Amino acid sequence: MTIEKRADRVAFKISGPDATHLLHDVLTPPVLEDGTARWFALLAPQGKLLAEGLIGWADGAHWLDVPASVAENFFKRMKMYRLRAKMDIEVLAETHAVGWSAEAPQIGIVHRDGRHEGLGYRVIAPLAESDDWVEGTGQAKARIVAGIAEMGPDFPTEDAFPHDIGMDHLGGVDFKKGCYVGQEVVSRMQHRGTARRRPVIVSDISAGERGDAVMIGGKNVGTIGSVVDGRAVGIARIDKITDGEGASVAGAPVSLALPEWARYGFAAPGGDSEDD
Incomplete structure (x- = not known):
């Protein structure tokens, strides 16, 4: 089975008794401990995307991936939002690789990309287990055919609202939960139909x-x-x-x-x- 190495993505592991509650209050989608991989975004107060990726629960923690170009800023902001919450934020850039596979591999932390059929699986595994991963365009082809944009290849940070990339149609935004960063702007776009x-x-x-x-x-x-x-x-x-x-x-x-x-x-x- 071929796994493509995604050198342009950085993984995070977020755990602790307050992790789910805090992530649910800060990120755009419903954050649950159900193993489902959801599209998420961290927004600026003005509603534009600072980071995006998949978040999924496994082994008692939330596993996220973001573009490498925004990983440092994502880490700083999450530490700021954490305050006194009982939560650990681990940046896995030096220890783990992010990969993609068309089929579910028997390695690492694996989540199916549930945004659309045919998007395959995100894999997060220790660097030592990723030596045979390859460069490829399978993930890019799959998401382009599905019409799903990605930060980095398709648009820069702080350039797009969630509606601009269809997150509101693909489970990336929870319009029923309470306030999260940038929620007021996104909610206004939704209810006024201004996208x-x-x-x-x-x-x-x-x-x-x-x-x-x-x-x-x-x-x-x-x-x-x-x-x-x-x-x-x-x-x-x-x-x-x-x-x-x-x-x-x-x-x-x-x-x-x-x-x-x-x-x-x-x-x-x-x-x-x-x-x-």
């Missing part, structure tokens, strides 16, 4: 790279993330797109489609998009 930037799948890319504009009728309607095999996840203004026809990236035509999990749609001709 207009949304993930789209951009295919047939023959030119262009991460950050390039998606153009329709001479207007910039969004940007693309990292390109793999001619596809990318774009974050686009769906209220500026009707049928996805006539789109281009770097001067070359591309195709636009909505993820199959999306409950939003392109704009009706002469009107706004629908977003349930």
Whole structure:
């Protein structure tokens, strides 16, 4: 079985009697001790993403992964929020590797990525057990086909709201629980239906790279993330797109489609998009 090593992600182990309660109060999704891997975000007070990844319970602890570029800031903020809580926060950058596998391996801490079918499994294992892990694009291909954006490859930190990347549709935001950091802004977007930037799948890319504009009728309607095999996840203004026809990236035509999990749609001709 092949496991891809994700050198761009850093794992955290958070445990202790107050860990679940504090994480539930700070992060965006429901944080439970049920073994389910959920998409989570740590937000700035203004509602934009500072970090994102999967959080899952195993062996008496919560196991998280975040982009390596924001791991230090994530650690500092979690220590700040901890205050006097009985909770241990372990940064595993020097001791553990984060990996991905299409099938469940018999190694380390394994959680199925439940955001969409076909996203495989996240693996966190000691470095000594990851020597035979390989470089690969399987995880990137799977999430691009599913239309799921990731911090780093597709958008920078403090650039997107949870709605912009579909976290509200994929279990990454709990709209029923009490206040968490950035909750007021995210809740307002939800209840007012003001989300207009949304993930789209951009295919047939023959030119262009991460950050390039998606153009329709001479207007910039969004940007693309990292390109793999001619596809990318774009974050686009769906209220500026009707049928996805006539789109281009770097001067070359591309195709636009909505993820199959999306409950939003392109704009009706002469009107706004629908977003349930």
